[in-house]
Amino acid sequence: xxxxxxxxxxxxxxxxxxxxxxxxxxxxxxxxxxxxxxxxxxxxxxxxxxxxxxxxxxxxxxxxxxxxxxxxxxxxxxxxxxxxxxxxxxxxxxxxxxxxxxxxxxxxxxxxxxxxxxxxxxxxxxxxxxxxxxxxxxxxxxxxxxxxxxxxxxxxxxxxxxxxxxxxxxxxxxxxxxxxxxxxxxxxxxxxxxxxxxxxxxxxxxxxxxxxxxxxxxxxxxxxxxxxxxxxxxxxxxxxxxxxxxxxxxxxxxxxxxxxxxxxxxxxxxxxxxxxxxxxxxxxxxxxxxxxxxxxxxxxxxxxxxxxxxxxxxxxxxxxxxxxxxxxxxxxxxxxxxxxxxxxxxxxxxxxxxxxxxxxxxxxxxxxxxxxxxxxxxxxxxxxxxxxxxxxxxxxxxxxxxxxxxxxxxxxxxxxxxxxxxxxxxxxxxxxxxxxxxxxxxxxxxxxxxxxxxxxxxxxxxxxxxxxxxxxxxxxxxx
Numbered sequence: 001x002x003x004x005x006x007x008x009x010x011x012x013x014x015x016x017x018x019x020x021x022x023x024x025x026x027x028x029x030x031x032x033x034x035x036x037x038x039x040x041x042x043x044x045x046x047x048x049x050x051x052x053x054x055x056x057x058x059x060x061x062x063x064x065x066x067x068x069x070x071x072x073x074x075x076x077x078x079x080x081x082x083x084x085x086x087x088x089x090x091x092x093x094x095x096x097x098x099x100x101x102x103x104x105x106x107x108x109x110x111x112x113x114x115x116x117x118x119x120x121x122x123x124x125x126x127x128x129x130x131x132x133x134x135x136x137x138x139x140x141x142x143x144x145x146x147x148x149x150x151x152x153x154x155x156x157x158x159x160x161x162x163x164x165x166x167x168x169x170x171x172x173x174x175x176x177x178x179x180x181x182x183x184x185x186x187x188x189x190x191x192x193x194x195x196x197x198x199x200x201x202x203x204x205x206x207x208x209x210x211x212x213x214x215x216x217x218x219x220x221x222x223x224x225x226x227x228x229x230x231x232x233x234x235x236x237x238x239x240x241x242x243x244x245x246x247x248x249x250x251x252x253x254x255x256x257x258x259x260x261x262x263x264x265x266x267x268x269x270x271x272x273x274x275x276x277x278x279x280x281x282x283x284x285x286x287x288x289x290x291x292x293x294x295x296x297x298x299x300x301x302x303x304x305x306x307x308x309x310x311x312x313x314x315x316x317x318x319x320x321x322x323x324x325x326x327x328x329x330x331x332x333x334x335x336x337x338x339x340x341x342x343x344x345x346x347x348x349x350x351x352x353x354x355x356x357x358x359x360x361x362x363x364x365x366x367x368x369x370x371x372x373x374x375x376x377x378x379x380x381x382x383x384x385x386x387x388x389x390x391x392x393x394x395x396x397x398x399x400x401x402x403x404x405x406x407x408x409x410x411x412x413x414x415x416x417x418x419x420x421x422x423x424x425x426x427x428x429x430x431x432x433x434x435x436x437x438x439x440x441x442x443x444x445x446x447x448x449x450x451x452x453x454x455x456x457x458x459x460x461x462x463x464x465x466x467x468x469x470x471x472x473x474x475x476x477x478x479x
Contacts, residue, residue: 088111104144105143115220116206118208123143129184138214139210139217141208142205144203148199148227150229155465156168168188168205170192170204226450243262257414260407261404274477282445283297298437305471327344329360329434331434333353333356334354339401343374344358363421367431369422369426386417389415392421392425406424443458452467
């Protein structure tokens with residue numbers, strides 16, 4: 001089921017990983033370059049008679065990617081280990097469909113992540129595809145389906161192990177004649193990206209490659225695929241009280257942007273955890289280590305990824321606001337339901353709260369969008385007024401916390417200025433909001449929602465994918 005909400009409107013936007021000038025200070029130059037610029041029931045079935053339905057449990061996760069032709073014989077021994085159906089979000093508890101033409105695995109939210117096995121669970125109805133008629137796919141296949149509500153883009157990433165070779169095929173209006181599929185849009189072994197798809201029903205087939213001798217190489221694989229609609233909000237329930245929203249805006253008033261939002265009900269009982277990474281570590285790796293559901297990068301940092309803003313966790317003070325030599329807008333709490341925003345002076349503890357994080361600049365205060373260096377002074381540095389990736393935290397009038405990333409520096413998005421980030425946070429519903437570190441640091445991680453659990457497009461690899469995350473000094477996590 002695709003869940004949607006209204007499209008954002010209003011002013012254009014821009015962002016970055018920021019080093020900031022202060023009232024009397026000069027710009028910081030940190031070792032980590034924190035401010036570098038540079039479905040429901042299927043609507044129909046293919047025109048074939050399926051041969052039967054596979055079992056319903058996948059096997060163990062694959063190891064690494066094989067070469068195009070595996071160097072060893074595949075193992076046909078079922079694994080003792082089994083995996084639950086790893087659909088992103090609350091759907092992870094749903095019963096896995098068979099993965100046949102008559103019972104495809106439905107991607108009911110905007111991302112599908114699955115561990116499966118063509119040897120244990122595949123059917124065998126297809127030998128070739130019209131998009132690559134000379135490539136043998138004579139082994140067993142597993143069938144997925146999704147519905148695109150509006151035009152958009154498709155991406156899939158596959159990992160399979162030594163002795164296994166499984167390929168990705170994207171189909172539209174497929175039909176099968178003499179074991180050959182027509183309606184194949186494109187195919188790939190490990191990474192498939194297709195833009196400018198129309199709305200409608202699509203099929204994703206994971207099929208087993210065969211060599212020239214007729215030997216096929218079935219086995220275990222891990223798959224992630226996503227359909228990202230254009231100019232359309234999608235929403236995924238991650239846990240009770242936590243929802244992930246995303247919009248890839250094309251030609252909107254904000255320009256070309258990809259916005260990810262985690263909405264946390266502060267009264268839900270979920271824990272909000274600020275974390276000192278104790279050195280340079282990615283958000284996704286720390287999230288996994290502390291057992292968090294989701295997380296974003298935290299504040300600015302210097303040499304060795306030491307925090308430069310207020311950071312306090314479970315009563316332990318790790319660092320003080322020191323970015324600019326004067327007060328910084330910060331947010332603090334004892335219990336998540338009581339989270340509040342305050343200006344906290346340079347070098348001062350926030351003694352009345354057990355958890356706190358400082359940021360720069362302030363974005364929204366008492367329902368007014370205004371990017372402030374300090375109270376009453378609008379931002380003036382080039383970093384703030386240039387378009388860069390951004391990360392921000394805001395609180396709504398209904399006591400929701402917004403954890404927001406805006407991509408930049410790749411074809412995923414242009415990024416925003418901090419004044420435009422303030423406008424965006426206000427439109428998302430924030431009555432108070434503060435900017436965190438951005439640029440190459442901007443990262444959002446959600447458990448099981450991609451193969452590496454990164455859902456935005458971090459820019460350190462200069463690519464429009466989920467694999468450019470930077471190691472950072474702190475993070476803010478939900479668990």
